[in-house]
Structure formats: structure tokens, C-alpha cells
Amino acid sequence: MNRRRKQRLFAVSSVIILLAGAVGMMLYTLNDSIDVFYTPSEIHNGKDKTGVKPSVGQRIRIGGLVVPGSVNRDNETLAVSFDLIDTGPKVTVRYAGILPDLFREGQGIVATGVLENGFLIVAHEVLAKHDEEYMPPELAEKLGIHHKKPAEAAY
The missing domain is CATH 1.20.5 (Single alpha-helices involved in coiled-coils or other helix-helix interfaces)
Incomplete structure (x- = not known):
């Protein structure tokens, strides 16, 4: 050469x-800075295909329904904790801040935060679903609900 x-x-x-x-x-x-989406069942049992569970300290997004009667608010601060459930076991979410107006018990939400220990997520963002028809496709699949687009308005 x-x-x-x-x-x-x-x-x-x-x-x-x-x-x-x-x-x-x-x-x-x-x-x-990657947020992986999990449901409460996947945090307990791992992802369906791979069996991978989130590790403590990992940033995750979690979606589920707020368990009725589980919302606990601190009277002196904006701190709130509540349980999320999908089809299996529940996970506790702790959040310090103003919750969305649409947040209520039985409501579908998506929270972004860090897995602190076992089944406790410390969230820095909580989003409530926008209307009655929409649900994240991953969550709708886990709950066994068929994801439908809202009917287009007739003009």
C-alpha cells in the first residue's frame, strides 16, 4: 500500500x-433523561415481553387510574399522595405541587417522576386526561379498553 x-x-x-x-x-x-412508560402492574411484575423492572432512582412515566379514597392531601403544603392502579397491584405516587383541574379519584392520569423505593414514585409532573374519550394507547391496552378517536364534530 x-x-x-x-x-x-x-x-x-x-x-x-x-x-x-x-x-x-x-x-x-x-x-x-429518558423516561420509560410503565403501568402499575409492570412496576410490580416487569414489562410483558422482557420482564424488565424499573430500578430505584430511575426516571419513569407511569399511567393508571387514581384509586378512589386513596388521595391524601397535606393541609399545610401542596403535597399530595395517591395510589394508581391498572388491572393488578397498586403503586403510590407522591407529588408536591398544584394538581391539574381534571384530577380526581377514578381519573386516568400519567405521572412523570423517579422510582424512590419498591412501589413509591416521587412525581414532578402529573397530567390528567383531557376528555372522556382519550386515554394513552399503552394504558388503554393494559386496561383492555379499545382506544377510540373522538367522533369528528359536524360543521
Whole structure:
């Protein structure tokens, strides 16, 4: 191999190695900010296909129905805790902040937070479903409800 080809091979392989290293470092850094969606049953039993359970300290999104009678509000602060359920066991969510106007017992919600221990999520965001027809497709599938789009309004 002549000298010029060796220089080109070295330059191309250097660029590929640097690019692979940069992509690897980006993926490693983004790993902390990825929110994986779970249902209460999946937190207890693991994902259906893989059996993977969230680890303590992992950021997750959880969706389910607020268990009636489980909402506990602190009278002096905005802290609130409540239980979520889908088709199986329940998970407790703790949140400090103003809840959405549509939040109520029996309501479908999605919370984003960190798994603190076993079955306790410390949420930093709680979202309530917008209308009676909509439910996240993953949650509707877990609950056995067919996800339907609202009928288009006739004008």
C-alpha cells in the first residue's frame, strides 16, 4: 500500500472512531433523561415481553387510574399522595405541587417522576386526561379498553 492510501485509511478510520465515540457519549448522557412508560402492574411484575423492572432512582412515566379514597392531601403544603392502579397491584405516587383541574379519584392520569423505593414514585409532573374519550394507547391496552378517536364534530 502506498503512503497516500495509508494516510486516507488513517484519516477515515480516525473520523469513524471519533464519530462512534461521540455517539456513544451522547447516548450515555441521554440515558439519565429518558423516561420509560410503565403501568402499575409492570412496576410490580416487569414489562410483558422482557420482564424488565424499573430500578430505584430511575426516571419513569407511569399511567393508571387514581384509586378512589386513596388521595391524601397535606393541609399545610401542596403535597399530595395517591395510589394508581391498572388491572393488578397498586403503586403510590407522591407529588408536591398544584394538581391539574381534571384530577380526581377514578381519573386516568400519567405521572412523570423517579422510582424512590419498591412501589413509591416521587412525581414532578402529573397530567390528567383531557376528555372522556382519550386515554394513552399503552394504558388503554393494559386496561383492555379499545382506544377510540373522538367522533369528528359536524360543521
